[in-house]
Amino acid sequence: MGVKVTNNAYGTLSASISTSDTTITLDSGQGSRFPSLGASDYFYGTLVDTSNNIEVVKVTARSTDSMTVVRGADNTTATAFAIGDRFELRPTAALFEAIQDEASVDGITSSAAGTAITIDSSDDTTIENDLQVDGTLNVTGTTTTGDASLNGAVVINEAGADKDFRVESDTQTHQFWIDAGNNRTVFGGSGSNQGDIQYNCDSIWHIATSTTHNYATDGNTDSTPNFKVVVDDEGTTKGRMRFYGYTGSIQELMQIQSDTGSTAGGTTGKAVGFGHAGVWFDRGWGNRPALTVCSVSSTGQTTQDDIRVHGTNATWSSYPDASGSDFSTGVYIDGSFTNASDRRYKRNITSITNALDIVQSMDGRRFQTIDRAGNTETNRSQANGFKYGFIGQELEEAGVGEIYKYYAEDDDGTDGYNKAYGVDYASVVALLTNAIKEQQVIIDDLKARIEVLEGE
Numbered sequence: 081m082g083v084k085v086t087n088n089a090y091g092t093l094s095a096s097i098s099t100s101d102t103t104i105t106l107d108s109g110q111g112s113r114f115p116s117l118g119a120s121d122y123f124y125g126t127l128v129d130t131s132n133n134i135e136v137v138k139v140t141a142r143s144t145d146s147m148t149v150v151r152g153a154d155n156t157t158a159t160a161f162a163i164g165d166r167f168e169l170r171p172t173a174a175l176f177e178a179i180q181d182e183a184s185v186d187g188i189t190s191s192a193a194g195t196a197i198t199i200d201s202s203d204d205t206t207i208e209n210d211l212q213v214d215g216t217l218n219v220t221g222t223t224t225t226g227d228a229s230l231n232g233a234v235v236i237n238e239a240g241a242d243k244d245f246r247v248e249s250d251t252q253t254h255q256f257w258i259d260a261g262n263n264r265t266v267f268g269g270s271g272s273n274q275g276d277i278q279y280n281c282d283s284i285w286h287i288a289t290s291t292t293h294n295y296a297t298d299g300n301t302d303s304t305p306n307f308k309v310v311v312d313d314e315g316t317t318k319g320r321m322r323f324y325g326y327t328g329s330i331q332e333l334m335q336i337q338s339d340t341g342s343t344a345g346g347t348t349g350k351a352v353g354f355g356h357a358g359v360w361f362d363r364g365w366g367n368r369p370a371l372t373v374c375s376v377s378s379t380g381q382t383t384q385d386d387i388r389v390h391g392t393n394a395t396w397s398s399y400p401d402a403s404g405s406d407f408s409t410g411v412y413i414d415g416s417f418t419n420a421s422d423r424r425y426k427r428n429i430t431s432i433t434n435a436l437d438i439v440q441s442m443d444g445r446r447f448q449t450i451d452r453a454g455n456t457e458t459n460r461s462q463a464n465g466f467k468y469g470f471i472g473q474e475l476e477e478a479g480v481g482e483i484y485k486y487y488a489e490d491d492d493g494t495d496g497y498n499k500a501y502g503v504d505y506a507s508v509v510a511l512l513t514n515a516i517k518e519q520q521v522i523i524d525d526l527k528a529r530i531e532v533l534e535g536e
Contacts, residue, residue, distance in 0.1 A: 083178040084115035084123045089169035093127075094145070099158040104137070104147045106167060111145035114169060124153060124178075126170045127161050135159045136172055331355065332378040348372060358384055383489075393452060405453035406497065408460060419506055435514035441478040445471055452497045470508075472501025483507040 091110030097103075104125075115123045117140070125147070127135045136154035139147045151158040154174035237243045242261045249255035257266040308324040323334040332355040340349035351362030351372075358377030364370025373384050391407035394400065423429070432438075448465045449457045458465035475484040484503050491500035 082121065082182045083175060084117060084121050085175065086113070086115045086123075086169060089113040089115075091145075091167050093161055093163055093165050093167060096160070096162045098160050099151070102149055102151065104139075104149055104167060106145045106147075108145060111142060111147070114139070114142060114147070117142050123169060124172050124175045125149070126168050126172065127159070128166045128168065129159075129161055130165070133159055135161075136174060138174070355379065356381065359387075391451075405451045405455070407451040408449050408457050410460075417506075432511060432514040434518075435511055436518040438478075438480060438511060439515040442470060442480060443474055445469060445474075447471075450497065454497070469505075470503050472503060475503065476501070483511065 091106035091113060094105050094107045104127075114125070115121070117123070122138055122140050125137050125139050127137065134156060135152065135158060136156045137149040137151055138153040139149050141148040154172050236245055236258075237260065244260050245258035246254055247256040252268060254266055255268060258264075259266060306326045308326075308330065310320075310322045310324065312320050312322070319338040321336040322332050324330050325333045334355060335353045337349055337351050337353065337360075348360065348362045348364065348370075351360045353360040355378030358374040358381060360370075360372040360374070362370055362372050364372055371387070373387065375384055376382055377384070389409060389411055391409035392399075393402045393404050393406045395403045397403075446466055446468055449460055449467070451457060456465060461467055470484075472484045472486070475481075476486065483505075484501060487500050487502065491498055
């Protein structure tokens with residue numbers, strides 16, 4: 081709607097016109113060089129005769145080569161023109177004024193250099209087509225139904241007023257929402273007080289009707305995340321945060337549990353667990369701090385009967401890859417180790433017999449230990465690393481299976497560094513106790529015999 085232009089349009093009159101004629105007809109086919117006109121469209125044409133007399137007309141309709149015109153436009157006078165006189169679309173003052181007038185809307189002004197446009201309107205401004213801004217865009221009360229391309233900086237609410245910013249999706253009214261009054265940023269909301277994620281300077285809230293929320297990070301282009309955090313709610317009192325890693329399949333590696341239970345003889349729960357190890361740090365027997373071992377780990381491991389403290393051939397940064405040699409590491413506590421020893425916990429109870437014979441079959445040794453590289457570990461004691469103890473293979477040869485254990489899975493079958501044999505030194509105390517008692521019987525018998533001999 082409005083003034084129309086086209087490049088280099090020209091033609092010649094196929095019929096003469098008088099000063100009062102309002103129809104101009106061009107030679108056949110020349111009308112298509114001029115703009116097509118719809119309702120309320122127009123363009124300005126210039127008539128020129130052989131003497132260079134000029135008249136500007138306003139063309140309000142065109143049908144092929146025939147045009148309806150308003151004569152004597154742009155301060156010119158209607159003149160008679162003959163067959164063959166020229167008709168052209170030239171730049172005229174009326175054309176430029178029309179362009180300027182149509183670009184001027186009430187409430188819209190532009191700077192003299194044309195570098196800024198100000199819209200000052202009490203009503204909303206609707207932009208139905210694409211809006212492209214290469215500079216700065218300051219907007220209040222604008223609805224854009226086309227695309228907006230912003231290549232410069234965008235500042236919203238620079239004045240610091242209590243003005244919200246909201247983006248809708250196809251189903252959510254507050255898919256992205258800046259709540260200026262409460263200093264909140266909300267994602268995925270369907271109302272002014274809802275949102276899957278709410279963030280302000282003090283906290284982050286993830287709120288939704290779903291009981292499971294996933295957070296995933298991935299440096300790859302596949303659809304499986306390398307790392308995933310799942311927060312779920314399995315009831316009014318149970319909440320979990322699960323940490324997963326991808327190693328061929330998604331596996332649960334760690335969990336934070338907020339519920340309470342009654343496993344392991346205590347008030348377990350409200351704990352941190354490590355899935356692959358199958359252990360929890362919680363409260364166990366007697367409601368004391370505990371390391372609770374599960375019968376099956378999150379990755380299906382069932383060898384849960386021992387907890388190993390091992391100096392491994394890895395650094396913190398290289399783990400789980402090797403860097404260095406395996407080494408011995410001790411457990412140092414400021415209290416004591418106490419083994420469960422309740423009668424109700426045991427069965428097949430008998431007294432240790434032939435304890436002295438068993439002890440005599442055992443040989444206490446003095447030795448040093450080595451790391452996997454074969455280096456002597458001189459820091460294991462104040463005596464340059466020398467220790468007192470037993471040799472597992474010698475206990476095996478003596479048949480004292482009660483105080484040692486052989487771990488076949490730890491034996492690489494070589495004569496090099498191995499830790500396949502272990503000794504239960506606490507069991508040695510009971511053995512030594514009965515050996516001393518048997519020895520005391522012998523001593524008492526000998527004392528009695530000596531006393532008889534001395535009395536004769």
